[in-house]
Amino acid sequence: MPRDTRKPDTMFQTFEASTSPHTGAERLKHLRNELARRGLDGFLVPRADAHQGENVAPADERLAWLTGFTGSAGLGLVLADKAGVEVDGRYRLQAIAQCDTTVFTPVHVPPATSGRWLAEHAPEGAMIGYDPMLHTADQIKALDEVLAAKGAKLVKCQSASGAPDNPIDAIWADQPTRPAAPIVPHPLEFAGVASADKRAALAESLRKAGLAACVLSLPDSIAWLLNIRGADIARTPVMLAFAIAYDDESVDLFVEPARITPALAAHFGPAVRPIAPADLGAVLRALEAPVGVDMASAPVWISDQLEHPRPLTDPCRLPKARKNTAELAGLRAAHLRDGAAMAEFLFWLESTATKGDLTEIDVVTKLEAIRATSNQMTDISFETICGAGPNGAIIHYRVTEDTNRAVTPGELLLVDSGAQYLDGTTDITRTVAIGTAPPEAVAPFTRVLAGMIDMSRIRFPEGIAGAHLDVLARAALWVAGQDYDHGTGHGVGAYLGVHEGPHGLARRATTPIEAGVVLSNEPGYYREGAFGIRLENLMATLPAEAIEGGDRPMHGFETLTLAPIDRRLIDAALLNSAQLDWLNGYHARVLAEIGPLVSTACQNWLRDACAPIS
Numbered sequence: 001m002p003r004d005t006r007k008p009d010t011m012f013q014t015f016e017a018s019t020s021p022h023t024g025a026e027r028l029k030h031l032r033n034e035l036a037r038r039g040l041d042g043f044l045v046p047r048a049d050a051h052q053g054e055n056v057a058p059a060d061e062r063l064a065w066l067t068g069f070t071g072s073a074g075l076g077l078v079l080a081d082k083a084g085v086e087v088d089g090r091y092r093l094q095a096i097a098q099c100d101t102t103v104f105t106p107v108h109v110p111p112a113t114s115g116r117w118l119a120e121h122a123p124e125g126a127m128i129g130y131d132p133m134l135h136t137a138d139q140i141k142a143l144d145e146v147l148a149a150k151g152a153k154l155v156k157c158q159s160a161s162g163a164p165d166n167p168i169d170a171i172w173a174d175q176p177t178r179p180a181a182p183i184v185p186h187p188l189e190f191a192g193v194a195s196a197d198k199r200a201a202l203a204e205s206l207r208k209a210g211l212a213a214c215v216l217s218l219p220d221s222i223a224w225l226l227n228i229r230g231a232d233i234a235r236t237p238v239m240l241a242f243a244i245a246y247d248d249e250s251v252d253l254f255v256e257p258a259r260i261t262p263a264l265a266a267h268f269g270p271a272v273r274p275i276a277p278a279d280l281g282a283v284l285r286a287l288e289a290p291v292g293v294d295m296a297s298a299p300v301w302i303s304d305q306l307e308h309p310r311p312l313t314d315p316c317r318l319p320k321a322r323k324n325t326a327e328l329a330g331l332r333a334a335h336l337r338d339g340a341a342m343a344e345f346l347f348w349l350e351s352t353a354t355k356g357d358l359t360e361i362d363v364v365t366k367l368e369a370i371r372a373t374s375n376q377m378t379d380i381s382f383e384t385i386c387g388a389g390p391n392g393a394i395i396h397y398r399v400t401e402d403t404n405r406a407v408t409p410g411e412l413l414l415v416d417s418g419a420q421y422l423d424g425t426t427d428i429t430r431t432v433a434i435g436t437a438p439p440e441a442v443a444p445f446t447r448v449l450a451g452m453i454d455m456s457r458i459r460f461p462e463g464i465a466g467a468h469l470d471v472l473a474r475a476a477l478w479v480a481g482q483d484y485d486h487g488t489g490h491g492v493g494a495y496l497g498v499h500e501g502p503h504g505l506a507r508r509a510t511t512p513i514e515a516g517v518v519l520s521n522e523p524g525y526y527r528e529g530a531f532g533i534r535l536e537n538l539m540a541t542l543p544a545e546a547i548e549g550g551d552r553p554m555h556g557f558e559t560l561t562l563a564p565i566d567r568r569l570i571d572a573a574l575l576n577s578a579q580l581d582w583l584n585g586y587h588a589r590v591l592a593e594i595g596p597l598v599s600t601a602c603q604n605w606l607r608d609a610c611a612p613i614s
Helices: 021-037 062-067 089-098 116-121 137-150 167-171 195-208 219-226 262-268 277-286 300-305 317-321 325-355 360-374 389-393 439-457 466-479 577-597 600-609
Strands: 042-046 075-079 083-087 105-108 127-130 153-156 213-216 242-246 251-254 272-275 291-293 309-311 385-388 412-417 419-421 428-433 459-461 489-491 500-505 518-521 524-527 531-534 537-543 554-559
Touching: 021 042, 021 062, 021 075, 021 167, 042 062, 042 167, 062 075, 062 083, 062 167, 075 116, 083 089, 083 116, 089 105, 105 116, 116 137, 137 153, 137 300, 195 213, 195 219, 195 242, 213 219, 219 242, 219 251, 219 317, 242 277, 251 277, 262 272, 272 277, 277 300, 317 500, 325 360, 325 419, 325 428, 325 537, 325 577, 325 600, 360 385, 360 412, 385 389, 389 412, 389 524, 389 531, 412 531, 428 531, 439 466, 439 518, 439 524, 439 531, 439 537, 439 554, 439 577, 466 500, 500 518, 518 554, 577 600
Parallel strands: 042 127, 083 105, 127 153, 213 291, 251 272, 291 309
Antiparallel strands: 042 075, 075 083, 213 242, 242 251, 385 412, 412 428, 459 554, 489 500, 489 518, 518 537, 524 531, 537 554
16 A cells, blocks of 8 residues: 655645656757747756756746756756756755756756857857846856857847846746745844844945945845845745945845835834836836946846946845844754754654665654644755665765655664754755664764764864865775765855855865854765765854964864764764764763753653763
């Protein structure tokens, strides 16, 4: 008898497959007809929306609608006789599974090499269309350079009035409507700094740069600056909007007037002026003084409207990433509640999964239910990744009713999940053995753990970036000839995006890590067709205590995430004494801080799960 995998009505995550490979050929045919009507030889279909968001509203899921690929990063490349989908290493297997590979060729490319497939296959002198609201100036410049050898030309798809005119929108008959969820003030007790103070600091930076204003296109920057939150997209509490911040500390916020409640108007005060989104172009064109634009994140359409655009890195990104005292306190509190939920979940999993009647959907459903009943979760922070056995090797796997797999004793289960709370955002991964640990997974698991520990323990001088630290998490794997195809860590917001720039722990992460920055620490190892391993904790960057003989200011990491690590998968002989000391100290802390927050039965389990390893 098939299992009942229906979700409770209160669940955030759903398990229906939102796309199908079978629709791709017909939709591609209609798109090519539309391109031919417009005199175009090709078209670019990015995953991104106008705000370059990782999560996008249903109306902006153009790449998924066309190709079936639902990953958070990718680029569709459509020509008259060929079509490709560029993805990085995280999505190589997913693209193959979700796309009709008879019409869409999955193209695995390293980051920052987009467009190579297009340059190879585009005919000489091709006219390739793009939506100027969905690509940044930097992206278009890079693609232009790649296509130059072919004499191919990128062409803006826009109406006679200059408004973006996307050909997919012209053929997507049932395209969802634009979101317009409530916008609410974010309490000062969680924000830590008043919006007026943030706007004053931003205005001062504009004056120093000789700019009259800057355009803000990133929703989390606007939410942080104005101390507001929204729900226009799932999993990230922001509103989708543009804003212009001025050197006099005022802000134009482009949002439909009907969305401004009396409470929100009072929160804004007279210095924040709501303006209808339809007027954005006119306001931009009327600005005569130099205006800062982040060419790496703002749509190229924005720069086109300005008389004097000046390149400027989004001035909110760095101060937003440096969490203040209130934000750090909120994150610690959120992780205590989240840790208690994770302990109850892991206890339930260990006592239930060996019976052999659970599926991936059962596990996701139970975890969300435990979080929902034991703390103040407002949403999950991303779609839970729950991969049993070989599904764990699909780095960003999302279970659906079509892919749902049994959780089988003797295999590994990888669960990567998180939650949104008013006081913080969480993200945690644990890989566990279902019953007896598979022997072939123990050594790579221990190497992944060693990498996570070494990153957790490191002290580093001021000015060091994530690119300098990334090797710490990989060294134990490299010695064994192993590695993983994703960054080691990403920035995390304070009740904002679970993925937050500009900091990271990765080969491309060049922004120096400062005090207050919160990062994930998540090395992994993936054996296609067999299992996946990933361990993830969040860490806050803090000034390190001075040590005798030290003569430079140093930073270190405070681990925020509190949940046991599966001892059955650890070969203590592969860890050195310092790594074992860290692990035992971490487990002692988990027991001391989480133990009082869980049920009596879970406390008994937690004592065993956190027992010292010698």
